[in-house]
Amino acid sequence: MGSGTNKHVGVFTRQLKSGECLYITFFYQDERCREALPGLNPELKGDWDFAFGLKKEIERMITLGKFNYGDYFPNSPKAKKFAAKSTATVLDYLNDYVKYGRKRGLSVSTIEGYEKAIRALSPLHHIKAANLTPANVKQLVKDSTVSLKTMRNRLSVLNSAMNEAVVDGVLPLNPCTSVKPHQYMDKVEKVSTRGQHEDVDPFKPKEIEAILNACRNQPERHLLTVLFYTGIRPSEAAALQWIDVDLINEEIKVCEAVIWDSTNKKAITKGTKTSSGNRVIELPPLALEALKSQKEVTGHGKYVFIEPRSRKQLTGAAQLRKNIWIPVLKKSGVRYRHPYQARHTFATMLISKGRNLWWVADQMGHDGPEMLFRHYGNYIKEHDLKLTRKSR
Template identity: 45%
Template sequence: MGTTDIRLPRGVTIRRHRNEETINITFTYKGVKCREPLSHLTPNTKNIKYAERLLGEIYNNIGRDAFNYADYFPKSSKLKIFGKTCHTSQIKHYLCEYLAICQTRNLSPSTIRGYKKCMEALRDLHEVRAADLTPALLKNWIKNQSTVLKTIRNQLSFLRSAMDEAVIDGVIPMNPVSLIKASRYRSQQSEQSQYMVDPLSPDEVSTLLRAAGNQQWENLFLFAINTGLRSSELCALAWKDIDFDKRKASIHNASVVGVLKTTKTRAGKRKVDLNGDALTALTRQKLFTFEKGEFVFEDPKTCQPWASADAIRKKAWVPTVKKAGIRYRNPYQTRHTFATRHISQGANLFWLASQMGHKGPEMLFRHYGAYLEEYDGHTDRSAIRLTVPPSKGAA
């Protein structure tokens, strides 16, 4: 019996080509008439019945809002309309897709870098199918994490946004990340931050400055300790921001991964008072960069402005701390050193908050509560004076 004698069900047709025939099925999906060939099937009674059952399955899934075009026709030209995602797509696919979306939106380099770290931290979930991600699976993942609660929340926030794309694609009916709370599965101890305020003592400051192997490094560290600027703000500080007459520095930019950007918050734009030691650092630094007329601090090895806080840490801070023989802390502790020194001197907290770029003193109580209590008028203030070593000249 030839194919001309076979009764064809509704929606199933046979298309004749020069050398062969193919079974085609026709259906309507999202208002679009779709015709797809089943090129792997020889037109016969058995395969035509299979095509009829397949067509019924497709309509059933469309009715249940569970149809995904790519699952059935991964090479179809209709995927230009309906998308190429299939139900077998893994979580990594959506993490990569969302990261690409963020890069297209021109988010800041620091934000993109943070998202990449989140993606790496979620590597245990990369191979899981998006359709198989459940609140129970996330619960176990959270319990097995050793990082602090804030970090886990950041990672889940990135995952939640990525899985929203799977919802849009119809791979999952709802976002399982929205159904889970990380704090429910973390002990009180695990919620405590591993980061500590660990300022340098006056003796350690003096030792650090003496150990700086380069005059420009020493100027940078001395200025940081006496102004409380973040490393990213030090990178972006320009000579035009310095008012020597009024003894002020205007802070309105930061350099992140070599990109100049405005400060993160409105309070971050501020005028910082310059004490004698800060002015000493600037006076010494004039010899190196003032005539260039742009940025105050530079990498003496390249004679270019510092690209980022990480560059300062790796190239200048780490070798200096090692040479000084003092206990290692990250460069951000220069900011804490500035804050705790002024607290010990009984400084006005509203003034101190404004100098550090905080909206108000609440942040000071959060980070330096123990120091505020300790230095509440009971400290010998002469003990906290920093000693500035004499200039070594260019190294």
């Protein structure tokens, strides 16, 4: 292989069966490309000049974002490769992002979060990635009725996927970066004028009583009692094993959660939501009695709570909600709330009783009381006011 003079950097010759041939080399979409120029004669200086000029023209078109590989080298294998990238849709890049996430070993719940976001981005699926504009993203935001947090989560997935399109040279700039969703969405107050966090809607004592009385069997009553009086997450309750229940010392150890892998159609046991989620919960009397009674039902097995009909381990929060929570609440006549509100109920009960906030945070699986102030500030303030009135 021969190379040109300093004047012809990036131009070289290669000996083929048919004879010596001129080549040019350049970088496109972070890839080094070498292409033959079979119509030129390596013996002629003018052809070397032409090859070098062609290389400079290609590099200029790449810089301007106007280079089409097939226009210059229609028979090159790389032309087909880059053409496939240029015709790829937004959905193609989103799906690739999930595929790479699986290769990186991301958790099942994270992947399912990505897939949920991708489904919500369906208005953009058909658009070629190369044609996606900030205006398209802006319109998606304006047409949405979800919360700002949800929209930001969705755009985070889209932004990461479109970064790959930028790397591939399909887009000169990521169209997501210039769109600020808060500028186009109605402001949603997380905290009401009464100081209540919109995500927190705890059950009152009479409602809890009605729900427990509506349970169709004792195992259901035991499970919901533990949810209300330990603050354990539904996915953590599904993973709770008898080896983690200490009835003598009146405590349970929470270290795992069960989630449903919708791709592989099976339950997956993983670690808790956060590292601080690994915790030991002190059992109040009602929860303790519920677990003692449950011991007589499932104590011979591995898991504390099972699906009553199948007699198998719960497959996660979704199954608990569908098969147990919804039917029981419907029967009880209590206004429907998500099962997670049982956890909020537990927190507000402890706060109302004046328990130490660091201890409450520990029982809930938080690093400290900051999360409590963020979600339950109104209840903390209300309790403090009661103490102030008593001290007068």
